[in-house]
Amino acid sequence: MTEGLFQTLVTTSGAIVCAKDAKGRYVFVNSQFTEDFNASGKSLVGATDLDLFPQEVAERLRRHDEIALGENGSSVQEEAIRLDGEERIYLFNRFSLPEEASGARLGIIAFEITQRAKVEDDLLVSRSFFEGILDIAADAIISIDEDQRIILFNQGAERIFGYTAEEALGQPLDMLLPMGARPMHRHHIGQFGRSEVGARQMGERGAIAGRRKDGTVFPAEASISRMRLRGRTTFTAILRDVSEARRAEDAIKSLNTDLKHRAAQLENANRELEAFSYSVSHDLRAPLRSIDGFSQLLVEDFGAELPGEAQDSLQRIRAASQRMAQLIDDILALSRVTRTSIDRRGVDLSAMAMAIAEDLRQEEPQRNVTFVIPQDLAAEADPHLIQVLLNNLLGNAWKYTGKHASARIEFGRFTDSRGRIVYFVRDDGAGFDMAYANKLFGAFQRLHAASEYAGSGIGLATVQRIVHKHGGEVWAEGAVEQGATFYFTLR
Amino acid sequence: MSLRPILLVEDNPDDEKLTLRALAKNNIQNEVVVAHDGVEALDFLFGGRNPPPAIVLLDLKLPKIDGIEVLRQMRAANPTKLTPVVILTSSKEDQDLIAGYELGANSYIRKPVDFLQFTEAVRQLGLYWLILNEPPPR
Incomplete structure (x- = not known):
């Protein structure tokens, strides 16, 4: 090789080429070195790294130089070099030189690899990112290669199948399948591999099952996708144990x-x-x-x-x-009342109550009873059942005021503190003792002797059932000879 | 003009006796023919021996053929299609009322337990159907 060619190679290769003596003083640098590390053009005679780089970088380089020299061989190492606030990564290839006149002992050829290092770094980050995702996934994520050998087995898979990743990797997928399902599964994977579809839900032809390390079989749901990377096909299944579900x-x-x-x-x-x-x-x-x-x-x-x-x-x-x-x-x-299902419609309670009042008056026209019924009472309720309910309540009011010379019977409505619409029928008749109020609504329960007031003791039981059928509540207040008030809601 | 008979379709002998008594008490002169089940009733109506009755008092719950079926056959056949039929029964279940009216019963009376009320009901129905009401032409 001629000197000229050698010079050309060293100058134009883009690589940094330099040589140092045993004390780390530069003996030779090429133009790339100058461009990268000595842009200000300082004299390099007798200079060491300490003259060029920040102390911390210089010391590291020196240390690495000595290791390469000490081992009497060579080393390949990445070096991060910060200059003027900018960090670059170089791949340093150090090698010891035979003794010669110039005193050079260590040769270095270095390439800047900042870009590649960054890509590798990103790759590493993204790899750990995806591995993190794989590991927090509750589902089993399993990849197999073309030979149906397991190449990925996340923590979810470890939990579900009971194998460690170590045990599973490299093993045939079959070990995760119930015996009976293996041939069919192979067949399906083969088919899927040849099909045009990139991903599909598994088990479209029936539920699929997995087999744990302990041999138990469990129902599963899974989807599978196929990836072609560098000419190789891999399949990845995401599988969920649906035993609980x-x-x-x-x-x-x-x-x-x-x-x-x-x-x-x-x-x-x-x-x-x-x-x-x-x-x-x-x-x-x-x-x-x-x-x-x-x-x-x-x-x-x-x-x-x-x-x-x-x-x-x-x-x-x-x-x-x-x-x-x-x-x-x-x-x-x-x-x-119990047997019939309720059929809610708009019911004009006022009209209904007035008609009942009229019927009662006609039965005993000699009585002096004032009915107070407002015009606008309406409800969404079963008309037939509400008729029975009002018949009973107004009929009772009529009956239990029968021994008074005159009476007042009121049918009304108000909204209570809980926002419920409450209807009531109030009379000023015989009333009842509140101590027995709990007996009022029981079938055959009577608070008055039959000789005093006729009745079967079923009317209020019927009222209660009707109210309950409407999802409402019914209760009463009264006092002996002070009248009674029956309240009900209809939900 | 001879009075057409009343056909009483009633299987309970007590009810039969009480009904006859109530009819007599109200001076209803028509002959009363009693059929004790649906078969006897249909036999009287369609046997060809008797003129159509002035009125049929029809119980619903009857042995062999029930009252609803008797009514159905009456309404389907020419001579009895227009004959007044009063259902006289214990039931006031909706299903019976609906079936009775749907098949063309002229009236539906629930027998009161109180005999005096029952007598009054029979009096009114006799007055109405045998005297006030113009029957369909023969």
Whole structure:
């Protein structure tokens, strides 16, 4: 090689070329060195790194120089060199030189690799970023190569399958599958590998299953994607253990079945109740008619021969059978309330109450009762049931004011402190003792003797059921001889 | 003009006796024919031996063929299509009321337990259907 060519190579290669003596003094630098490290053009005669670089850099370089010299060989090392506030990365190739006249002992060829180092650094960051994501994922993330060997096995996969990544990597995917599913799975992967689709949900042809290290099999949901990188195909599956979800689903299913079964039973029971009520209404009344009718026939046919006491007894028999007939009707009405489903519509409560008041007046026109009913009471409720409810409440008010010379019955509405719309029926009649208020709404519970006020004791029970059917509440306030107020809400 | 009979369809002997008594008490002169089940009623109506009755007092719950079916057959056949039918029964269930009226019952009366009320009901229905009301032409 000629000197000239050698010079050209050293000057134009873009590499930094320099040589130092045993004490670290520069013996030779090329033009690239000057350009990079000595732009100000200081004299380099007898200069060391300390003259060129910040102390900390210079000391490090010197240290590394000595190591290379000491090992009597060479070293390749990245060096970060900060000059004028800018840091650059160089790849330093150091090598010891045979002794010669110039005194040079260490040769250095260096390339700036700042750009590449930065890319590598970014790569490292992004790699740890993605590894971090892989590891916090609750799902198993598993990649396999073309031979279906596991090349990625995240922490989620470790948790779900029970293998450590170490155990799983390099192993055939088959070990994660139930025995029976292996051939089919291979087939599917092969198919998927050849298809045009890049990703798909697995298990479209039925649920898929995984197999844990301990041999247990679990239901799973997974999606798989295919990637072609540098001519090689990898598959990545993201898989979730759905045992819990499946169990919950099964529990819900079984609850549902149970519920359906019960609903059917209930419907059956309801039908039976319906039939029972029908026959009660029909068949229990017939003998009562006979009792009443033939008692009356006795009076009509043999009245003259019957002593007064016998006639009185017959009247009592008749009265009792009529009471029983009323009881049967009331019980039927109560059970009908329970049986029928509610059908809410707009109901004009004012009109309904006024009509009921009119009926009551016509029954006992001699009574002096003032009804106070505002014009605008309306509700979303079942019209038939509300009719029964108002019949009972207004009928009660009418009945329990019967012993007063005059009476006032009010039907009204207000909004309570909880914002609920409360309806009420208030009278100034016989009232009741609040100590027994809890008995008011029980079937057959009466606070007055039948001789005093007629009744079956079912009316308020019916009212309560109607209110409950509407999702409302019913309660009462009263005092003996001070009247009573019945409140109800309809939700 | 001879009075057409009343057909009482009633399976309960007590009710039968009480109804007859109530009719007699109200001076209703028409002959009363009693059928004790639906089959007897249909036999009387369609046996071809009897003229159509002035009125049918029809119980609903009957052995063999029930009252609703008797009513259905009456309304489907020519001679009885227009015959007044008063349902006289214990039931006031909606389903019976609806079925009765849908099939063309002229009236629906629930037998009161109180015999005096029952007698009054029979009096009114006799007055109305046998005297006030103009029957369809024969």
